[in-house]
Amino acid sequence: MRIDVLSIFPDYLQPLDLSLIGRARRTGLLQVHTHDLRDWTHDRQRTVDDTPYGGGAGMVMRPEPWGEALDEVCRATESDQLPHLIVPGPGGTPFTQAIAHTLAGEPWLVFACGRYEGIDERVVQEYTDRMPVSVLSLGDYVLGGGEVAALAMIEAIVRLVPGVIGNADSLVEESHTGGLLEYPVYTKPPVWRGQEVPAVLRSGDHGAIADWRRQQRLERTAARRPDLATAADGLQVDAALHDLDGLQVQLAVPADAGEILTLSRACWLQEGRDHESFAIPALTDDLDQARSDLSSWRTWVVRADGRLIGSVRARQVGALWDIGRLMVAPDLQGRGLGRALLEFAEAAAPDDLTGYTLITGARSAGNLRMYRRAGYRITERSDYHGVPTVGLHKPRRSDPTI
Ligand code: ADE
Numbered sequence: 001m002r003i004d005v006l007s008i009f010p011d012y013l014q015p016l017d018l019s020l021i022g023r024a025r026r027t028g029l030l031q032v033h034t035h036d037l038r039d040w041t042h043d044r045q046r047t048v049d050d051t052p053y054g055g056g057a058g059m060v061m062r063p064e065p066w067g068e069a070l071d072e073v074c075r076a077t078e079s080d081q082l083p084h085l086i087v088p089g090p091g092g093t094p095f096t097q098a099i100a101h102t103l104a105g106e107p108w109l110v111f112a113c114g115r116y117e118g119i120d121e122r123v124v125q126e127y128t129d130r131m132p133v134s135v136l137s138l139g140d141y142v143l144g145g146g147e148v149a150a151l152a153m154i155e156a157i158v159r160l161v162p163g164v165i166g167n168a169d170s171l172v173e174e175s176h177t178g179g180l181l182e183y184p185v186y187t188k189p190p191v192w193r194g195q196e197v198p199a200v201l202r203s204g205d206h207g208a209i210a211d212w213r214r215q216q217r218l219e220r221t222a223a224r225r226p227d228l229a230t231a232a233d234g235l236q237v238d239a240a241l242h243d244l245d246g247l248q249v250q251l252a253v254p255a256d257a258g259e260i261l262t263l264s265r266a267c268w269l270q271e272g273r274d275h276e277s278f279a280i281p282a283l284t285d286d287l288d289q290a291r292s293d294l295s296s297w298r299t300w301v302v303r304a305d306g307r308l309i310g311s312v313r314a315r316q317v318g319a320l321w322d323i324g325r326l327m328v329a330p331d332l333q334g335r336g337l338g339r340a341l342l343e344f345a346e347a348a349a350p351d352d353l354t355g356y357t358l359i360t361g362a363r364s365a366g367n368l369r370m371y372r373r374a375g376y377r378i379t380e381r382s383d384y385h386g387v388p389t390v391g392l393h394k395p396r397r398s399d400p401t402i
Contacts, residue, residue, distance in 0.1 A: 001106070001161055002031045004073050004083070005150055006066075007113040008048055010034040012147040021155060024164045032154075033076075040068040049116050058117040066112065066123045073110060074131065082131040083108040087124055088146035088153065092135035095153055097176035099136065103153075104160035111154070113146030180228070180253055181221045183213040207305025211248070214303075218250070247337075249344055252299040252311070257290040259308040260301065260325075264290075267327040274363045279385040282325060297324070300344065302337070310337055312345045320393075321349035323358045342374055346394075355395040362388035 005013050013034045016022070024030040038046040049059035074083055084106045093099075103109060112119065127133050138149040159165050175182035186197040200212045221228050252260060268282035278284070285293075293299070293313070302310035309329040315322055323345045328338045346356055360367045362381065368390070376392035383389065 001029070001104075001158070002033070002077070002083075002108045003111070003154060003158075004033045004035065004076070004109075005111040005113065005147075005154075006035045006037050006069050006073065007145070007147050007150075008037045008115060009113075009145070009147060010036045012145075013151065015151055016154065020164060021158050024158055024161070027163075029161060029163050030158060033073075035069065035073060037065055037069055040065040040072070052117060056117075060117050061114050061119040061123075063120040063123050063126075066119055067126065070110070070112065070123070070127060074127075077108070081108060083110040084132040084134065085110050085112060085127050086150075086153065087112045087114065087119065087133065087135045088138065088149035089114060089118060089135050090137050090140070090142045091118075092137035095136045095138055095149075095156070097156070099134075100153070100156040101160055103157045109154075109157070111146070111150040113150050115145035180217040180255065181225060183216040183220070207307070210306030211303065214250075214306075247302050247304055247309075249300045249302050249341070252294055252301045252313075254291055254294055256299075256301050256308065257287060257294055260299065260311050261285065261287055261290040263308055263311060263327055263329060264325060266330055270330075271361050271364055274365075275361050275387045277385070277387045280361070280387060281384075282327075298348065299325075300341070300348075302341065304332075310341055312341045314345045314348060316350060316353065317357070319352075319354045321346070321353045321356045323356055326358075339370060339374060342370075349396070353396060355393055357391060357393050359389050359391050362390050 005016075007013065016032050016034070017025070021030065021032070025032055037048055041047055048061055048065050050062050052058070052060045070085070074085070084103065086103075086109055088111065112123070124133055124135060136149075136153065138152055143149060186201060190197050190202065198212070200208050203209070264282040264285070268280055272278040272280055272283055297313040297315045299311060299313035301308050307329075309332050310327060312326045313324050323342065326338055326342055326345070328341070349356065356376070357379075358371065358376065359382075360371065368378075371392050374394070376394045378390045379393045380391040381388065382391065
């Protein structure tokens, strides 16, 4: 990866020689070039700013030095490649871990660090027509200029570049991965100033540790960042949770998408065989689809010792509660967990809905038996890419119309 940073205070960028980024530069994973914007001025005072049109406080950075500097810097490589231009500014899109991940996949980033009241708006306009441009904010506060923001963003991005962090595992469970904050961490000694390390972490029970950490992530996120809605939601569901044979049902979070997808593949394989077709969404969905489904459905997961063993999802369609993807790990089927999950999903329906619907394969004899026992009746027969399906309906008991 190559990173260029333009600033009127290139010395501000000296930390880019240190620690992780310094090492990535020395090992050749990263090239960093810093540039003094004033090198592209032509007057004795090396002027880069002027008063704002329309009046108002402060000074605005003139477009000419920026234009000359960016034209030259963005032509710096021999290939035809163009960089992704990043303009830090308090009025930008909030910089997030997800954006850091996207930018970590770019071969070349150019940071244009403004000062004063900002850079003449025409500069962003000019380059937007030529290359990807992102105006990004570090947070809802105003810094003296873009340099500190660029340093923070560069550090967040570069540590995600493969090879920069020795132990890639440490990227998997960190804060903001999967939309949750990190769980609390402890090291030796086991007791410090009267405070003990939680016993579960010293139990050696990896399943219990995984459950505890997940619960801590949810609680911490709900307490400190209630704006990260899925997490807070997950907690509410936990609180209202009934015990499913001693197992916990939790609202799924984005980090669960991969495991849900894997479990779906395992669970729908038999359905594919029964219907002599594998063109079934649960078998053909990819990870992007699984992730986006998490935002359009309420999805719950059941874990045992940290392992995802069951899931179900539901959403409102008109006056009905549409239930789908009811699944239990093949080795744990036949113990009533599917039925319990179905009842759980039904209980989560908003009060004003009149009934439940679901779809299954017309030849899925076991499923159909379970749904019939649970009060569902077939209301329609259809076809999905040549696979015969049936739609089932169950009225809600409190429905005054029945
Ligand atoms: N420049 C000044 N304030 C900033 C902020 N909050 N984020 C990014 N760049 C900035």
